Amino acid sequence: MKKPILTLALMLLSLLTFAQNHVIPLWEGTPPLQNPSDLKEEATQQGILRIANVQTPSIEVYLPTKQIATGEAVVIFPGGGYGILAYDWEGTDFAKWLNAQGIAGIVVKYRLPISKSLTDPKEVPLMDAQRAIRLVRQNAEAWSINPSKIGVMGFSAGGHLASTVSTQYTHEVNRSKDAIDALSARPDFSILVYPVISFRDAAVHSGSRKNLIGENASQELMDRFSGELNVNAETPPTFLVHAQDDKGVPIENSLLYYQALHKNGxxxxxxxYPSGGHGFGFGLGKGAVEGWRDVLLAWMKETIQ
Structure with a gap:
């Protein structure tokens, strides 16, 4: 009887070790563009796990079993208006769902520009996004991931970040570099779910714009962070989904980005979808939008070669 108990204990220990080993900080020591401080991360669970004041950005890696692994990976950016992260609703829940499809899901706990410890807040989310993609490429072999099948997925303001790294993956700021920086930060595909795209007045989500670049930002800054203005022929293939009745982020955001993608080939x-509102996540119980994930999987099968 002792042997089965010992075997079970070792299995549980290995599972715990696996989970611990797969939450990986993005940076060693104090991250770039951040002052050392005693600020603490805040997490509250009120139906949705909301994380605020991120000081140690990380990736949480969910890998499928090798028997069903496709070699594809999706780096996920939860939304929250650049003020918080809806970490499970638009992050870990989707990573687990992707695993069931044989796809690796990597949730990014990125720093939020409203943190008082940051020295150049507007640059920090993009920098963390680039780093996350590079870290996945660095570990691709160990995680049974094809380094040319690494995409991004973003929700709301996380969609803005996903579109920004899709169009500004070569953007650099003055900081010390390491070997990981030599890897490409370009996503191979993008999945944008009710995304914030434009910081221009007609379609803007004012909260995201204020939190990222401030209330009185220059036109140059607003244009730089308006994804539709930065698309070119090298922008990754993109899947967009939105609800017509979205009162938080107007559908014009997705329309503008799609038009720019189409124009650039x-x-x-x-x-x-006609209904679903903002933040529908899986879309469960919200009518036709509930089927958007099946449409996404069909698109991925057709697009990712």
């Missing part, structure tokens, strides 16, 4: 798939 980039493969794109746009799906507008």
């Amino acid at each position: 980039v493969k794109a798939s746009l799906h507008i």
Whole structure:
């Protein structure tokens, strides 16, 4: 009887070790563009796990079993208006769902520009996003991931970040570099779910714009962080989904980005559902939008070669 108990204990220990080993800080020591401080991360669970004041950005890695692994990986950016992260609702829940499809899901706990410890807040989310993609490429072999099948997925303001790294993956700031920085930060595909795209007045989500670049930002800054203005022929193939009745982030955001992709000859798939509101996540119980994930999987199968 002792042997089965010992075997079970070792199995549980190995599972715990695996989980611990797969939460990986993005940076060694104090991250770039951040002052050392005694500020603490805040997490509250009120239906949704909301994380605020991130000081140690990280990736949380969920890998499928090798028997069903496709070699694809999706780096996930939860939304929250650049003020908080809806970490489970638009992060870990989707990583687990992707695992069931044989796809690795990597959730990024990125720093938020409203933190008082940051020295150049507007640059920090993009920097963390680039780093996350590079870290996945660095570990691709160990995690049974094809380094040319690494995409991004972003929700709301996380969609803005995903579109920003999709169009500004070569952007650099003055900081010390390491070997990981030599790897490409370009996503191979993008999945944008009710995304914030434009910081121009017609379609803007004012909260995201204020938190990222401030209330009185220059036109140059607003244009730089308006994804539709930065698309070119090298922008990754993109899947967009939005609800027509979204009162938080107008559908014009997805429409503008799709038009820019189409104009530049980039493969794109746009799906507008009549209802679902903002932040529908899986869309469960919200009518036709509940099927958007099946449409996404079909698109991925067709697009990712």
